[in-house]
Amino acid sequence: MRRLFSLALATLTMLTIPLQTFGDEGMYLFNDLPLEQLETRYDFSPTDNWADNLRLASVRFNSGGSGSFISSDGLVLTNHHVASDTLHKLSTPEKNLIDEGYLAKTPEQELKAPDLELNQLVSIEDVTDKVTAAVDENASIEEATKQRRAVMAKLEKESLDKTGFRSDVITLFGGATYHLYRYKKYTDVRLVWAPETKAAFFGGDADNFEYPRYCLDATIMRVYEDGKPAKLEHFLKWDSAGVAEGDLVFVSGNPGRTQRIFTVDALKYLRDSRLPYVLDYLRRKEIMLQQFGLEGTEETRRARDELFGVQNSRKAYTGMLAGLQDPATIAAKQERETALRSAIASDPSLSDAEQAFVEISEVQGEKKKMLGETVSLRSRLFDLALTLVLRAAEDEKPNEERLREFTEAGRESLVQDLLSEAPIYSDLERVKLADELARLLEIRGAEDALVQEVLDGKGPRERAAELVSGTQLQEISVRKTLLEGDQETVANSDDAMIKLARMMEDEYRRIRSINEQLDERERQAYSEIQSAISKVQGNSGYPDATFTLRLAFGAVKGYQEDGKSIAPTTNFQGAFEHEQSHAGQKDFDLPESWQEAKDKLNLDAQLNFVCTADIIGGNSGSPVVNRKGELVGLIFDGNIQSLTSDYLYTDQQARAVSVAGPGILEALRSIYGAESLADSIGR
Amino acid sequence: MRRLFSLALATLTMLTIPLQTFGDEGMYLFNDLPLEQLETRYDFSPTDNWADNLRLASVRFNSGGSGSFISSDGLVLTNHHVASDTLHKLSTPEKNLIDEGYLAKTPEQELKAPDLELNQLVSIEDVTDKVTAAVDENASIEEATKQRRAVMAKLEKESLDKTGFRSDVITLFGGATYHLYRYKKYTDVRLVWAPETKAAFFGGDADNFEYPRYCLDATIMRVYEDGKPAKLEHFLKWDSAGVAEGDLVFVSGNPGRTQRIFTVDALKYLRDSRLPYVLDYLRRKEIMLQQFGLEGTEETRRARDELFGVQNSRKAYTGMLAGLQDPATIAAKQERETALRSAIASDPSLSDAEQAFVEISEVQGEKKKMLGETVSLRSRLFDLALTLVLRAAEDEKPNEERLREFTEAGRESLVQDLLSEAPIYSDLERVKLADELARLLEIRGAEDALVQEVLDGKGPRERAAELVSGTQLQEISVRKTLLEGDQETVANSDDAMIKLARMMEDEYRRIRSINEQLDERERQAYSEIQSAISKVQGNSGYPDATFTLRLAFGAVKGYQEDGKSIAPTTNFQGAFEHEQSHAGQKDFDLPESWQEAKDKLNLDAQLNFVCTADIIGGNSGSPVVNRKGELVGLIFDGNIQSLTSDYLYTDQQARAVSVAGPGILEALRSIYGAESLADSIGR
Incomplete structure (x- = not known):
């Protein structure tokens, strides 16, 4: 799962410089979209309205992921594994939301997250000149650090006082560019629906970063203002047909960190020192949390969300390191x-x-x-x-x-x-x-x-x-x-x-x-x-990722692996077959609710799909939209071949993995008895 | 479980020097038994016959454990976790002996281990003078290493040629003493009975090194000579009453390595460098093997024995390090x-x-x-x-x-x-x-x-x-x-x-x-x-452990933990209660065979017990005998408080944990339908 690897990458610097792009490579700034590439490669020209609506319908989760507004009355879609931090905090020994899932049948049953903050990017201002002017060219490193920090704090404070919006100065292109991002904050966020972990994380750690997949890794929340569901002007309408091979799609989300610009020496430091060090640490934490969980079912529950996060990071870093090796x-x-x-x-x-x-x-x-x-x-x-x-x-x-x-x-x-x-x-x-x-x-x-x-x-x-x-x-x-x-x-x-x-x-x-x-x-x-x-080469368009809003694009596309063709989409039928072919294995049993619904379920409904868009940890929960700007899915993972994309994008086999929109609607209606919730989506 | 931690300790040197002993401390040489201590502390004087029979009824497993002869027709008792190496090697995708257990109903069904060697210690000769004489006092370290190696090889070869016995020169007391050990080897060893892992390792990794325990960690094999069950002169008769608090008991087995003589600087090296290094390695292997096992049930089976070993070592070293910290x-x-x-x-x-x-x-x-x-x-x-x-x-x-x-x-x-x-x-x-x-x-x-x-x-x-x-x-x-x-x-x-x-x-x-x-x-x-x-202090009697036969002694004795009294013995009733109080937890379900037999089982029969004898990894499977030399149980573990005993013996809370002999007989008769096997034991 493509959760932001905040645990271990926190101390990696935010270095952000563009390179010549390759294929569908790129995580573009919303104020500098890849118009030429889209025109050339896909004969597509986004209008301002198209881009503005997509940006304003996109949200960032401070817990480390992305999401989107999907209705006029405040509904937010994200991944189950992005929401799991909240599900964990809302759970008790008696009520395990992570295991059991949740559905609020009335507004009163919507559960308030204890510390979630969602950010909607309302404006971007270039403040490069102001920042650069404040830092003395001849200052010592220590002084320069202080001066830069000071001017950023000042600009943010001024903006906050003036606009009331959360204001962050973002360092882009390795300090060549500084932008001031203003966010509308939502801090009253409530849980509406979550599936069981057995559905969201079907296949468990074994299937994580693999494809084909069959995961309903989705959760729906709602933002409130003044104690009432927020009225939203910008939200995503939903496509109901499902995607097909070759379709152009867009991902609007918050990739966490990339190291595309890293010099060879910097990559060698990652390979020889930093990643082995981090992996030792993660394995240590993984064993510790597993051991704690062995003490009892309640202990298992308490440790689980953190254990999932650690396992996810460990698997991702193992892949990254293998790539560098x-x-x-x-x-x-x-x-x-x-x-x-x-x-x-x-x-x-x-x-x-x-x-x-x-x-x-x-x-x-x-x-x-x-x-x-x-x-x-x-x-x-x-x-x-x-x-x-x-x-x-x-x-x-x-x-x-x-x-x-x-x-x-x-x-x-x-x-x-x-x-x-x-x-x-x-x-x-x-x-x-x-x-x-x-x-x-x-x-x-x-x-x-x-x-x-x-x-x-x-x-x-x-x-x-x-x-x-x-x-x-x-x-x-x-x-x-x-x-x-x-x-x-x-x-x-x-x-x-x-x-x-x-x-x-x-x-x-x-x-x-x-x-x-x-x-x-x-x-x-x-x-x-x-x-x-x-x-020397000209600007090729995008800075390294900074956990801020970016637009990526690509095509729905299968790939070849070990001489086999991997189809780009999966459906519910495949999920039940996958369960059967892994009978007896841990985390390969679909939940009771799916078994009971099997007969009335449309087994052909699309469940997951892959595309070539350029994503990374932090993109989890990002809406995937079509040319019309309609939601077709949401990112939840990259395949194992994509784990090197921190420092190198390829489209040979590397793919972003999404939950398909039609699969979510079908599950809400036919499995979870959430007809009215499904009806309100996209309206 | 007290398996020899061969994986990681292999490069620790065999340093073997006595210290002043404390309480029931000591792993004594069979040619230098603690007669004075036994007389003083327990009013017991072993006869030569008593000691010879115990020594000749004891065997060492080259796979890293101990065992004993328990019948005149070649039966050998050891732990399930010592036998698991063999059970693993005898298993196939179709027949998982580790999961399912095994019972040979006829001699033909006894399964030959592919590479097991058992050693019976037949004689000990002091060769200190010969070794010392061959090493030039003024030689360089490099030369001295060669000279020592040469004389040991020569003595072993001469002994082998002369007697036909496996002959090993053992370095004791840090090189102050050298003994030549002659072993009768048994290389045709066959599996007779093993319980399911659910019975042998009930409570899994969570309960490992804990007490109270309820594990049937036992397996029975048979040694063959010339294709027929070996006729044995020396074997252990069995006590049927069970042990009681205060009983004097003896452990005859092969403790692997101790570091009792280590200087403070050597212990600090263990604490600050060696053990953290080994633990990083073990955690890395543990995650790797777990990940491999996630790929499928057959992969799980293939990796399991090694994974168990790694987990066991990791838990043991974690305790050792905590003690040093x-x-x-x-x-x-x-x-x-x-x-x-x-x-x-x-x-x-x-x-x-x-x-x-x-x-x-x-x-x-x-x-x-x-x-x-x-x-x-x-x-x-x-x-x-x-x-x-x-x-x-x-x-x-x-x-x-x-x-x-x-x-x-x-x-x-x-x-x-x-x-x-x-x-x-x-x-x-x-x-x-x-x-x-x-x-x-x-x-x-x-x-x-x-x-x-x-x-x-x-x-x-x-x-x-x-x-x-x-x-x-x-x-x-x-x-x-x-x-x-x-x-x-x-x-x-x-x-x-x-x-x-x-x-x-x-x-x-x-x-x-x-x-x-x-x-x-x-x-x-x-x-x-x-x-x-x-x-300065006089010789206090025992060298550090060298995975050779030693005698330890102690009393059956409970202890205090967190203000609670822990009774020294457990029984089958307790096993079923333990299962119930850990319902839903991994590895806490007793096997089907136990559930089915519950009604006819004598629930009061002793299952496990603890004593103060001084043991360490390698002692697993060691027979525990009473004053009469009758088997009362076999060592399978130490509690968590005993994990510091590599470098420090205490009897405050540290205890050796055994499977009780009566529990094994009761299980054979009432659970496993092995009446005739049970009848032949001790005869």
């Missing part, structure tokens, strides 16, 4: 780079770009040294504590000098997260914290002064138990007091977790500052390379 | 060491021992550098290829100069392994080899010359597929030709895997030689420390 990949990248560098070398005005390659290579060496340099103890309670501690200190500073997440423009989102009513499970927190403490000890060594202070003479398990029982951060009221208090309030707290976070604060800031300066050095270097590329 | 553990060890070193410092004649602590500390630094320096690509096909390549070269040398496993004394065992009829699954081999190749690339880097030669311009997956399809080592006849040919035969082979092994040979030998010299330096240093200990 194939010498052909690096050879292809090397060939392009050699050509570019020779063009650069022959133009004396581009000597800065030549130097930039050296700089990037040096930064990779620095990054390798910083791998594992972390004091973050990944667990909800520690994250809360650290955020509260940092918040108190940051609020003493002027807005422009604060760490990015503590500026005034982002305050509402920060508060929503800190005061979320989502349950926190002490048993799971204890196990996670014990593992993180053990890992800290392993990385820094038992003789390290900070480790000794943190462990306080105890083993990791004992200390974790003490910390979790010594904190009251599970209580929203306690968090609220600390959030609203000043630095002294936090300093005087005798909450065990707050005290731990205060112990960590200096070291956390030190490490973060080093990483941010490395990012700045890379940004400056890639910006030079980007200028050189524009001069 | 508790500052109290190192503090306790440090206290003892400080006392010892201060005694040593005050005696000028012990200056070599003072220096030995420094030497060991330095060796840990060298070992850290060698971590990950490996070219072994763990998979059956590569192991076979490398062994065949090494064998051809080693056979050109005089017996005394060969690598340990290629000397003439061990030839029969080597041949049995190389020509085993156990199935080799190409799909699993491919996946394992691809992962090992990827890991080699990650460790040595893509620019490494050997890596480039090995990968031959391909990615790990592609190359692994090519290697597996390009080898014929699955065929026994092909292996036989290579085994019986000379170096030229092997050099001329165009088998892809043989060619790969030849590529690796030099680097393999280089790394192995460095590690062996580090071992020699440690051996010499620990030998000095051992002499000092003997002088």
